[in-house]
Amino acid sequence: MKAVKRNILLNPGPSTTTDTVKYAQVVPDICPREAEFAGLMKNLREDLVKIVHGDPAVYTAVLFCGSGTMNIDVCLNSLLPAGRTVLVVNNGAYSTRAVEICRAYGLPHIDLRFPVDEQPDLALVEQTLREHPEIALVHTTHNETGTGLLNPIREIGALAHRYGAVFTVDTTSTYAMRPIDVNRDNIDFCMASAQKGLMSFTGLSFVIGRRELIEQSADYPMRSYYCNLFLQYDNFEKTGEMHFTPPVQTIYATLQALKEYWAEGEEGKWARHTRVFEAICKGLDELGFRQVIRPEWRAGLVASVRYPNDPNWSFQAVHDGCYRRGFTIYPGKITGADTFRLCALGAIDAPDIEAFFRALREVLGELGVKVPVQY
Numbered sequence: 001m002k003a004v005k006r007n008i009l010l011n012p013g014p015s016t017t018t019d020t021v022k023y024a025q026v027v028p029d030i031c032p033r034e035a036e037f038a039g040l041m042k043n044l045r046e047d048l049v050k051i052v053h054g055d056p057a058v059y060t061a062v063l064f065c066g067s068g069t070m071n072i073d074v075c076l077n078s079l080l081p082a083g084r085t086v087l088v089v090n091n092g093a094y095s096t097r098a099v100e101i102c103r104a105y106g107l108p109h110i111d112l113r114f115p116v117d118e119q120p121d122l123a124l125v126e127q128t129l130r131e132h133p134e135i136a137l138v139h140t141t142h143n144e145t146g147t148g149l150l151n152p153i154r155e156i157g158a159l160a161h162r163y164g165a166v167f168t169v170d171t172t173s174t175y176a177m178r179p180i181d182v183n184r185d186n187i188d189f190c191m192a193s194a195q196k197g198l199m200s201f202t203g204l205s206f207v208i209g210r211r212e213l214i215e216q217s218a219d220y221p222m223r224s225y226y227c228n229l230f231l232q233y234d235n236f237e238k239t240g241e242m243h244f245t246p247p248v249q250t251i252y253a254t255l256q257a258l259k260e261y262w263a264e265g266e267e268g269k270w271a272r273h274t275r276v277f278e279a280i281c282k283g284l285d286e287l288g289f290r291q292v293i294r295p296e297w298r299a300g301l302v303a304s305v306r307y308p309n310d311p312n313w314s315f316q317a318v319h320d321g322c323y324r325r326g327f328t329i330y331p332g333k334i335t336g337a338d339t340f341r342l343c344a345l346g347a348i349d350a351p352d353i354e355a356f357f358r359a360l361r362e363v364l365g366e367l368g369v370k371v372p373v374q375y
């Protein structure tokens with residue numbers, strides 16, 4: 001097996017993959033309607049539920065062919081009964097995406113907004129639930145990837161349940177990294193895609209949730225044909241297959257990625273991501289960079305960094321210099337603040353981050369940006 005050039009991706013997914021995962025895509029051609037392929041998907045779905053400690057009698061994983069946003073779309077459009085309302089606990093770009101999806105489908109919704117650099121006020125969440133008994137679904141984002149802020153999902157889920165609502169969480173940027181337990185965390189539905197925490201490739205996304213609620217949703221208005229949760233679930237139950245063509249090669253790669261996940265282990269993997277994140281924070285501190293999110297609210301996977309105040313600073317030029325050296329950094333996603341992001345996803349470890357900061361120092365030197373950086 002020939003080694004593939006290794007790039008260190010510090011963007012919020014797709015993430016750096018191992019060569020074994022890359023090469024797992026190279027398989028004999030197969031029609032995905034063969035029983036052999038359905039068997040692979042069965043194991044895959046069971047593993048996806050196991051990662052979040054779901055009881056397989058209660059929870060199931062439904063696969064889709066698409067990027068991660070598809071999961072948000074699927075959950076919101078499929079799980080809302082007629083005449084009821086969605087509550088989005090919104091403190092960032094990804095919860096705003098959920099609001100945009102509600103708008104696109106014309107779903108009645110409440111956009112309960114909080115500052116992007118703060119955890120939501122739970123008293124206000126509760127008050128909203130109390131005043132609006134029409135709320136049937138509460139949605140939020142676990143790690144707001146736009147800022148790296150961790151949301152208190154266990155507490156929000158408990159409130160949702162106290163007021164009889166279903167709780168859906170966008171765990172795309174925590175799944176298979178920061179440990180999740182659907183029971184302990186009060187999650188009815190969570191979601192992710194293969195190219196983030198699992199360190200596989202784009203094209204496979206999945207919703208993990210309660211079978212009973214999916215079965216109930218058979219009677220809800222069908223607002224999408226391709227992105228309907230019950231239809232896809234029902235097809236899996238009856239045939240073991242995706243309704244339409246699955247992302248064949250990504251599924252092979254993801255099966256390999258799962259082997260590597262279990263070999264590293266939940267704890268070991270989270271410890272590695274934590275090492276990477278700590279190395280990122282240390283490197284930023286040494287250069288004088290300031291992060292947006294206060295330490296105790298960070299999800300430990302995304303550092304959101306303010307641009308320094310230096311006439312020679314140019315994000316694009318810094319990006320290009322790092323890119324030429326094999327490191328990809330990413331722009332921020334906060335309106336009204338100039339930021340960039342460094343993420344701890346992927347098959348990388350602390351020495352990769354140390355190498356990145358050596359490269360970054362070189363680039364800053366070439367551009368004449370003063371170090372430590374000034375604000």
Ligand SMILES: *Cc1c(COP(=O)(O)O)cnc(C)c1O
Nearest residue numbers: 067068069070094145170172173
């Ligand atoms: C990456 C991500 C998504 C999905 O984005 P796609 O570009 O559609 O893959 C959704 N939610 C969160 C929180 C994410 O980090």
